[in-house]
Amino acid sequence: MMAEGTVTIKGTKDGLLVILNQDDWPTTLSNLKEHLVQMGTFFTGGKVMLQAGGRVLEAEELETVAGVFSTQGMTLTTVLSESAATRRAAHRLGFETERPKPQPPPRPAATMDNMVVRRTLRSGQSVHHPGSIVVIGDVNPGAEVVAGGDIIVWGHLRGVVHAGALGDNEAIVCALALAPTQLRIGNQIARPPEEEMETSQPETARVRDDQIVVEDWDR
Amino acid sequence: MPGRVITITSGKGGVGKTTATANLGVVLAQRGMRVAVVDADIGLRNLDVVMGLENRIIYDLVDAVEGHCRLEQALIRDKRLPELYLLPAAQTRDKSAVSEEQMCELCNDLREIVDFALVDSPAGIEQGYRNAVAPADEILVITTPEVSAVRDADRIIGLVEAEGKGPARLIINRLKPAMVQRGDMLDTQDVLDVLAVELVGVVPEDEKIIVSANQGRPAALLNGSLAGQAFHRIGGRLLGEVVPFVELKAPPSFLERLLDIFQATGGDL
Numbered sequence: 001m002m003a004e005g006t007v008t009i010k011g012t013k014d015g016l017l018v019i020l021n022q023d024d025w026p027t028t029l030s031n032l033k034e035h036l037v038q039m040g041t042f043f044t045g046g047k048v049m050l051q052a053g054g055r056v057l058e059a060e061e062l063e064t065v066a067g068v069f070s071t072q073g074m075t076l077t078t079v080l081s082e083s084a085a086t087r088r089a090a091h092r093l094g095f096e097t098e099r100p101k102p103q104p105p106p107r108p109a110a111t112m113d114n115m116v117v118r119r120t121l122r123s124g125q126s127v128h129h130p131g132s133i134v135v136i137g138d139v140n141p142g143a144e145v146v147a148g149g150d151i152i153v154w155g156h157l158r159g160v161v162h163a164g165a166l167g168d169n170e171a172i173v174c175a176l177a178l179a180p181t182q183l184r185i186g187n188q189i190a191r192p193p194e195e196e197m198e199t200s201q202p203e204t205a206r207v208r209d210d211q212i213v214v215e216d217w218d219r
Numbered sequence: 220m221p222g223r224v225i226t227i228t229s230g231k232g233g234v235g236k237t238t239a240t241a242n243l244g245v246v247l248a249q250r251g252m253r254v255a256v257v258d259a260d261i262g263l264r265n266l267d268v269v270m271g272l273e274n275r276i277i278y279d280l281v282d283a284v285e286g287h288c289r290l291e292q293a294l295i296r297d298k299r300l301p302e303l304y305l306l307p308a309a310q311t312r313d314k315s316a317v318s319e320e321q322m323c324e325l326c327n328d329l330r331e332i333v334d335f336a337l338v339d340s341p342a343g344i345e346q347g348y349r350n351a352v353a354p355a356d357e358i359l360v361i362t363t364p365e366v367s368a369v370r371d372a373d374r375i376i377g378l379v380e381a382e383g384k385g386p387a388r389l390i391i392n393r394l395k396p397a398m399v400q401r402g403d404m405l406d407t408q409d410v411l412d413v414l415a416v417e418l419v420g421v422v423p424e425d426e427k428i429i430v431s432a433n434q435g436r437p438a439a440l441l442n443g444s445l446a447g448q449a450f451h452r453i454g455g456r457l458l459g460e461v462v463p464f465v466e467l468k469a470p471p472s473f474l475e476r477l478l479d480i481f482q483a484t485g486g487d488l
Contacts, residue, residue: 120415122377123370140373140413141366158413 006031009039014100015047016074022053025061029068036072044073049099052081059089066093114149121145121159130166141181147171153178160184169207178203178214188212221330222253225337225457226355227390230371232342234363235392238428240339241269242439242447246454248303249439252334255294255304257326259351260341261316264308270297271435272305281309284321290328299440304333314346319353326354335457344378352379358387359419364394364405369413376416388417390453393424397469420453422446423467 006023009016020028036043048069057065057079066076079090079097087097115129116136123142127133132149143159145151150172151163157175162184164171169186183190183205190205190212202217227240237260244256258266261281267273278293283306290306297303306329309316317325329336340351352358358379362372372389379387391410398404407421425446431438438447439454445467455462471479 119380122380123374125377138413138415142370142374156412 007035009035012049015049015077016043017049017051019051020053020055022055029064032065033068036068036074039072041073046074047077048074049078049080050076052079052083052086054082055086056083057081057086057089059093062086062089062093062095066095115147120155123159139175139180150174172204172206174202174204174217176202178205183212185212222333223335223356224326224330224354225335225357225359226259226340226351227337227359227361228340228348228351228375229342229361229368230344230375231362231368234361234368235422235428236342236361237265237269237339238432238437239359239361239390239392239422239450240266240337241432241437242450243454243457244270244303244335244337245300245437245439246450247335247337247457248297248300250454250458251302252458253302253304253332254335254337255306255329255333257306257329257336257338258308259322259338259347261308261347261350262310262313263341264310266339267295267305267307268435269432269437270305272297272307273435276307279307279309280325281312281316284317284325290325291332294332314341314350317350319350322350323354344374352382352384355384358384359390360387360414360416361390361392362410362414363392364399364407364410366405369405369410373414376414386416388419389414390419391421394421394467395424395469396467399467400469418464419456420449421464421467422449422453 006021006028008019008021050065062079069076077096078099079086079095080099081087081090090097114132114134116134117127118136120137121127121135121139121143123140126144128146130148132151133145133147134152134154135145136154138155139145139153139157139159139161141158145159146162146165148166148168149164151161153175156177157180159180160182161173161180163173164186167186169188171185173183173185177200179192185205185207188207188210203214204217205212205214227236229236240256244254248254256266256270258264258280267276272295275295278288280293282288283290283293294304294306297305326336338351338355341347360372360375362368376387379385391407395404399406407418411418423445425438425444427441427444428438428446431441438444439450441447452462
């Protein structure tokens with residue numbers, strides 16, 4: 001990250017985020033050029049999001065900035081702005097005006113190898129796998145199972161599990177006896193209710209309306 | 220036949236490793252076995268105190284490992300049982316003073332001399348624990364009926380399995396039958412539901428244990444100690460005997476005793 005007055009450059013998972021601070025336009029532009037030249041070819045081929053703040057930028061100015069990036073081998077894809085005029089101008093030039101929405105990854109359970117663990121996972125033991133995980137045995141308190149896909153426990157689930165750990169909210173967790181310390185699916189987290197409710201039948205946990213719900217297996 | 224090296228460990232501190240080691244040593248020696256109890260808790264030695272042999276220490280385990288003395292010189296003969304020996308830990312050193320290989324060599328030598336070497340492991344899962352477990356033929360995991368102790372026991376059982384030393388066997392210590400009957404304490408089955416290993420014994424909470432430890436006389440030497448009796452049963456099981464598990468019951472309250480008398484007389488008081 002660089003923060004030298006007029007221009008801030010950050011790496012994000014969607015590419016570079018270039019923040020233009022409030023300064024006069026020629027200074028901003030020359031500082032930007034200077035920064036990019038200093039970084040050399042490090043970001044060549046990278047995509048750039050420009051955060052223009054409240055500043056009003058005409059189409060012409062946007063094209064200039066885009067040109068500055070392209071001379072360094074970078075592509076301006078997105079212009080973020082608080083000014084409606086800037087957003088309209090950016091739109092006309094074919095730039096995005098919102099951060100890209102995170103794409104849900106493809107359901108890994110269907111595409112990846114699954115893993116079968118044929119033993120009881122004890123406290124301190126953990127299993128991680130990008131696909132689905134089947135445990136034939138118990139998952140004890142203090143043990144951890146993290147799967148990209150579904151988690152199936154043929155036994156007593158008492159530890160911490162995270163299904164759909166790569167962001168898949170469609171993943172499910174099921175167990176012959178579902179009593180986890182904590183249960184996570186995708187980006188949702190649930191704790192069991194404080195009062196004890198031991199059920200002796202198999203149950204399934206899944207996300208419905210941004211909440212983890214637990215249902216009887218045969219429903 | 221070479222002797223058996225049995226390591227007593229727990230993960231959590233204060234659950235009764237040292238007490239169990241001392242008492243099982245006594246029990247096995249009383250049954251005519253030649254036994255060495257080994258304190259592997261280097262730097263925090265306790266077993267000598269519980270055995271009442273503290274003032275006889277000249278050489279210790281580290282001396283034997285480093286060749287400052289012969290193993291036989293470091294072994295302290297118990298003052299009550301001629302076939303019971305203590306190998307004390309060093310008090311002025313720490314766990315890094317010996318390696319796993321050195322402990323294995325030491326225990327190999329012990330196997331030649333004794334029928335049983337009972338190794339008292341330090342708490343934790345670090346070097347001291349690894350030193351204690353490395354030479355073991357068998358592992359006894361000890362826990363109390365508390366969720367935290369059971370959690371640590373589970374961790375240890377997993378580590379022992381991963382080392383290929385498993386399956387560990389279990390002793391449940393300090394069970395309070397009255398609390399179990401009231402539903403305020405995990406019972407044996409609750410513990411076994413989580414740990415799913417073979418149980419070798421359940422030892423009830425017994426105040427005599429504290430008194431006997433303070434006096435340096437393991438409770439198994441006393442008559443009438445409930446915990447001592449439980450250790451005798453465990454000793455039998457270690458020798459391969461089939462000893463039935465007795466149900467531990469709380470002593471009846473005054474009111475219950477009164478009711479019993481009332482019923483025995485047919486209500487004809």
